[in-house]
Amino acid sequence: MPATSAGMTLERSARGHYSGVMNSPAIAKTKRRGVAIDAAAARPALLLAWYDRHRRRLPWRPPPGEAADPYRVWLSEIMLQQTGVKTVGPYFEKFVARWPDVEAMARASLDDVLRMWAGLGYYSRARNLHACAVAVRRDHRGVFPDSEEGLRALPGIGPYTAAAIAAIAFGRRTMPVDGNIERVVSRLFAVEEPLPQAKPLIQQLATTLLGASRAGDSAQALMDLGSSICTPKKPACALCPLNDECAARGRGDQEIFPRKAPKKTGTLRRGAAFVVTRGNELLVRTRPEKGLLGGMTEVPTSDWIAAQDDKAALQQAPTVKGIARWHRKAGVVTHVFTHFPLELVVCTANVPARTRAPEGMRWVPIATLAGEAFPNLMRKVIAHGLRV
DNA sequence: GAGTCGTGGCC
DNA sequence: TGGCCAAGACT
The missing domain is CATH 3.90.79.10 (Nucleoside Triphosphate Pyrophosphohydrolase)
Known part of the structure; x- marks a missing residue:
């Protein structure tokens, strides 16, 4: 599989399918009609238009048009790792009320952060949260790095979170890929390869959904889409702005995506x-x-x-x-x-x-x-x- | 790369 | 009701 890279051309197999991917019906239709425009090029705009009408109002999102606060974006992204929006809400409010900026959190004790985090789970996140705040104050004069690489070097910030903060808080043209986006993209392109092996391919396909600007909104649009419409079970395809583009929907088997390798359960x-x-x-x-x-x-x-x-x-x-x-x-x-x-x-x-x-x-x-x-x-x- | 790391909600 | 799922990171 080709390495992850924005704008890279996908390899096609002899059968006319993208490697591990079904052709989208829209693309095929376009070709049959001999239309010059590639239907895929319209997807970023379709997505953003939908987002502008249906975006969720969330505590860490500024009003439309206003700049996002990197501290709030960071804090929310850490809390949202493997944790639902509904669960995170009250914790986020509690945290920003007590520590309004990263320097304030850096001055807090680890014990205070752990106590505030109690109940949210994955407690290494709280430890890394505090370590990250301390590092930003000590190594970056209290200002978050504005590049993916700089963010990635901080504790608790992995590939997803670095891309999310870079795109949402700093407008960098990069596509974070979370569980929602994996599901949306694997359906849109009918990715047959199972997770987690399919991650590089999905990253590459997801990047094609970035437009020329508004990278953060593109990412959040896909997340909102995955959370409210392109749900794991019984997706509401009729309401989806990309339904005409969706390869899985064309086949009528949306729910089988994303394919996943079977997981084993632990012993009691x-x-x-x-x-x-x-x-x-x-x-x-x-x-x-x-x-x-x-x-x-x-x-x-x-x-x-x-x-x-x-x-x-x-x-x-x-x-x-x-x-x-x-x-x-x-x-x-x-x-x-x-x-x-x-x-x-x-x-x-x-x-x-x-x-x-x-x-x-x-x-x-x-x-x-x-x-x-x-x-x-x-x-x-x-x-x-x-x-x- | 596969294991390790919580918790709540969903049907 | 038990398995699945959720804006992953770290080792």
Whole structure:
């Protein structure tokens, strides 16, 4: 497959199809009629015209015609990585209210950022968010780089996010390709090659949808299209500005795109969690900086392994003086991570006032648990353990 | 390149 | 209701 490059000509196979791609009916029709204009050339304008009428109003988007704030674009793009618009909204508002610009965030502590991020998931994003703010202040005088390359060098900014910020905030002529755009483009061109192998091809095809200007709007148009019309299931093709151009719709099998390589699901892991109270306080610790739920707060637990023996898990209970006996709560707490499902049994105990926390652990008032950096798994565990 | 990394919503 | 999906990055 040819390398990604804007404006590159696609190779055609002997059968008259683009490599891994079906011809769009519009192109074929144009050729049969012998019309000189290439229908494909009109797509960027069709897309932008649709966007100007139907763009979503989102907290990080300025009013039409106004320049985007790179800080808000960056913050929203990080939050939106693998996370829905609806979920991100309140978090975005909370963040910009507390930290109105990148320098303010750079002055905040990592702990404060993690606490504000709690519940959003993928916590390395919060760590990189803070590191990025610090880097922009320290290495770029508080001003975001305006090139894809400069952005790409910052923590937490990969190929997609660098292109998105460059296009949306700085008007650079580049096309970020996210899950929405992959779906729209793979249907538009009926890309038969499965993901993720098809990524370079899709990047190249997506770039053909950029017009001469308004790169950021072109990208956001495709994202809005993918989110509201060209949806994974039951796409509303009748409302799509590119429906006449769409190869998949021409064949009537839109929903089979994008093709994807089958994914394997992880095996169940099990363990035990220990909810220890001291009056109105709860025993907690902080997870290691890196890895699963890195840097987040948790109650002590056993290890989580596939062939977990209940007895072995319970033997990993923390050693706290004053615990007469453990109470095993009925039922289990279940949680599904991307790569494995988890099942935790919950044991509880209460200890006398002034009992000391074991090494590496601490007591926190139950009344302030909402402000702790607990991932949702731990909120479920604690709710289960404290339930009467 | 394939694994690792959360969470909520959807049908 | 369980699998799929969502504006991916990092190793």
